[in-house]
Amino acid sequence: DSGVTQTPKHLITATGQRVTLRCSPRSGDLSVYWYQQSLDQGLQFLIHYYNGEERAKGNILERFSAQQFPDLHSELNLSSLELGDSALYFCASSPGLREPYEQYFGPGTRLTVT
Amino acid sequence: DAKTTQPPSMDCAEGRAANLPCNHSTISGNEYVYWYRQIHSQGPQYIIHGLKNNETNEMASLIITEDRKSSTLILPHATLRDTAVYYCIALSFTGNQFYFGTGTSLTVIP
Secondary structure, three states: OOOOEEEOOEEEEOOOOOEEEEEEOOOOOOEEEEEEEEOOOEEEEEEEEEOOEEEEEOOOOOOEEEEEOOOOOEEEEEOOOOHHHOEEEEEEEEOOOOOOOOOEEOOOEEEEEO | OOOOEOOOEEEEEOOOOEEEEEEOOOOOOOEEEEEEEEOOOOOOEEEEEEOOOOEEOOOOEEEEOOOOOEEEEEEOOOOHHHOEEEEEEEEEOOOOOOOOOOOEEEEEEO
């Protein structure tokens, strides 16, 4: 158990819909990262938040957005969903910003778009 | 951040040492080498990281060549539970964007 929690574990929705994935980092961790893992793309970095502020963006679509709240939990919002958005979405956390900290990953949310 | 190259798959007999190589020939001086593994569809698990010295922890050892262009992750006594995809990542601590690549699928054989 990494100490990172993600909800829900599974999500099935239809094309065109909007969903919100939630992540609670390990106690004391200020950084939250989101990743997408689909069968044909591997693990792709989406976005990084540190203490409520966006710090880095990776391959995140404009239909996707995220935020980190004052209590440090984070949400990833996916809108206008397409079949290709079906994937595992992982959240990870780490203590800081610039130190060589390891990232601790949650169990993931499996999103299925039908 | 430097790109890393790993063999797509490897086998290892149970109880033997598993040596997983990684090439990072373009690594820069401030980039660390990280290793993670992913079992099935679970979240990736941190194993070890290092800059230029060899490192060891309860899970594995990391051997980095003197020129830092390659490294080897060593699982000293592989078990069936070590079957996973292993990712080698080169990252500067100003980067914080982890690019996992395709990794090495390690199969531990009974």
